[in-house]
Amino acid sequence: MTTRYRVEYALKTHRRDQLIEWIKGLLAVPFVLLSQPTAVFEEGRGSVSQMAANAHKRYSEIMHDVEELINDHIAHQRKGLHDRSKLKLLVPSVGLFFTPLLLQEAFVYQDRRRYISSRRFVAPSFNDIRLILNTAQVISLVRGGPLELVTFDGDVTLYDDGGSLSDENPAVPRILDLLRKGTRIGIVTAAGYTDASKYHSRLYGLLDAVSRSDLPLELKENLIVLGGESNYLFRYSDASPARLEHVPRERWLLREMQAWREEDITGLLDVAEKALKDCIVNMRLQAQILRKERAVGIVPTGKVKLGREQLEETVLVTQKILEMSDVGRRLPFCAFNGGNDVFVDIGDKSWGVLACQRYFGGIEGSKSLHVGDQFLSAGANDFKARLACTTAWIASPAETVQLLDEIAELDELAH
Ligand code: IMP
Numbered sequence: 001m002t003t004r005y006r007v008e009y010a011l012k013t014h015r016r017d018q019l020i021e022w023i024k025g026l027l028a029v030p031f032v033l034l035s036q037p038t039a040v041f042e043e044g045r046g047s048v049s050q051m052a053a054n055a056h057k058r059y060s061e062i063m064h065d066v067e068e069l070i071n072d073h074i075a076h077q078r079k080g081l082h083d084r085s086k087l088k089l090l091v092p093s094v095g096l097f098f099t100p101l102l103l104q105e106a107f108v109y110q111d112r113r114r115y116i117s118s119r120r121f122v123a124p125s126f127n128d129i130r131l132i133l134n135t136a137q138v139i140s141l142v143r144g145g146p147l148e149l150v151t152f153d154g155d156v157t158l159y160d161d162g163g164s165l166s167d168e169n170p171a172v173p174r175i176l177d178l179l180r181k182g183t184r185i186g187i188v189t190a191a192g193y194t195d196a197s198k199y200h201s202r203l204y205g206l207l208d209a210v211s212r213s214d215l216p217l218e219l220k221e222n223l224i225v226l227g228g229e230s231n232y233l234f235r236y237s238d239a240s241p242a243r244l245e246h247v248p249r250e251r252w253l254l255r256e257m258q259a260w261r262e263e264d265i266t267g268l269l270d271v272a273e274k275a276l277k278d279c280i281v282n283m284r285l286q287a288q289i290l291r292k293e294r295a296v297g298i299v300p301t302g303k304v305k306l307g308r309e310q311l312e313e314t315v316l317v318t319q320k321i322l323e324m325s326d327v328g329r330r331l332p333f334c335a336f337n338g339g340n341d342v343f344v345d346i347g348d349k350s351w352g353v354l355a356c357q358r359y360f361g362g363i364e365g366s367k368s369l370h371v372g373d374q375f376l377s378a379g380a381n382d383f384k385a386r387l388a389c390t391t392a393w394i395a396s397p398a399e400t401v402q403l404l405d406e407i408a409e410l411d412e413l414a415h
């Protein structure tokens with residue numbers, strides 16, 4: 001899922017984020033009651049600034065109320081009763097929160113940038129609320145600081161889909177600033193390669209900039225790459241030409257991951273491969289199977305662009321078949337739509353982020369942020385990171401840069 005349109009695209013329930021939709025519904029009421037669309041052609045309907053001030057007040061009151069509901073949910077969580085919170089009744093799909101969310105302040109911050117309250121025809125949107133939630137998360141993290149770990153997805157988060165992180169990428173100096181402050185950085189990507197040079201060719205802009213920088217070696221080594229969702233760990237290394245050194249699994253696997261058996265891994269990939277092959281045949285996809293050690297996928301043959309519907313159908317069919325299989329109940333996996341391919345990986349990003357936290361000595365979820373573009377509940381691979389840490393949902397590499405600027409700005413204000 002790549003473009004803003006696709007993030008907005010919401011025909012089926014798994015294509016909606018229920019918390020965001022619910023907040024959008026709450027804000028729609030004051031929008032309908034307070035916005036003054038006729039003021040564009042009728043005199044005496046009140047000035048835009050008066051309308052905006054009224055709407056701003058009501059929107060921010062609502063955000064404050066939602067903030068309180070989340071605090072109540074967290075209080076229930078602490079007692080092991082999160083299923084009984086009022087928020088859970090209102091939004092059944094809501095999960096656990098690692099920190100409170102300062103939604104009212106975040107709304108004020110985003111309203112200054114997006115002029116949400118000044119709009120007369122366009123109600124507070126999915127993207128408005130997604131960005132308010134991101135800001136609220138950042139405020140909480142920097143106030144409760146220090147932010148100890150930031151993990152980034154690769155495609156669409158740091159660079160365009162299928163692209164690479166080049167020297168000019170504006171995220172590079174910002175990630176260097178985080179490293180300088182002692183924040184650990186993990187690139188937690190689905191892209192699964194056993195070879196460090198392959199990661200160098202995708203991430204060279206960052207790796208080479210770290211190498212050239214005046215950062216002390218111990219801070220440089222706070223950069224790691226976790227590939228194949230949760231399968232291959234590399235750490236930054238000055239000595240290696242690829243600037244990355246492979247870290248053997250026995251040095252970082254979590255106990256639960258050590259129990260994943262090789263025959264189950266092969267078995268799960270066999271089931272997935274068969275399901276993917278059937279999709280190629282049934283929908284006459286111009287695609288071929290790509291089988292790897294810890295993943296299997298379909299990639300287009302030549303320069304074809306596969307249809308969104310075909311990609312989604314392939315993910316949903318394959319996921320269902322795996323969920324129904326014995327091995328799919330024993331082993332975590334992640335089936336997702338990569339924009340122009342579909343992959344099934346062993347493990348998922350919750351394990352990837354947990355492994356990064358553990359590698360750096362046991363960082364807590366409430367001090368750790370995962371930034372990604374795929375947070376829908378099916379066919380999206382960043383979604384699972386929500387089980388391991390706080391998250392920010394971005395829609396493009398440019399939004400990641402904005403988010404990093406927000407972290408720097410709000411961190412400065414907090415200290
Ligand atoms: P991400 O957005 O960084 O998680 O990267 C996702 C993309 O990595 C997919 O869309 C694929 O194009 C690519 N990719 C390469 N190798 C693999 C693999 O082994 N599993 C999943 N995705 C892969």
Ligand code: MG
Nearest residue numbers: 153155156373
């Ligand atoms: Mg991505």
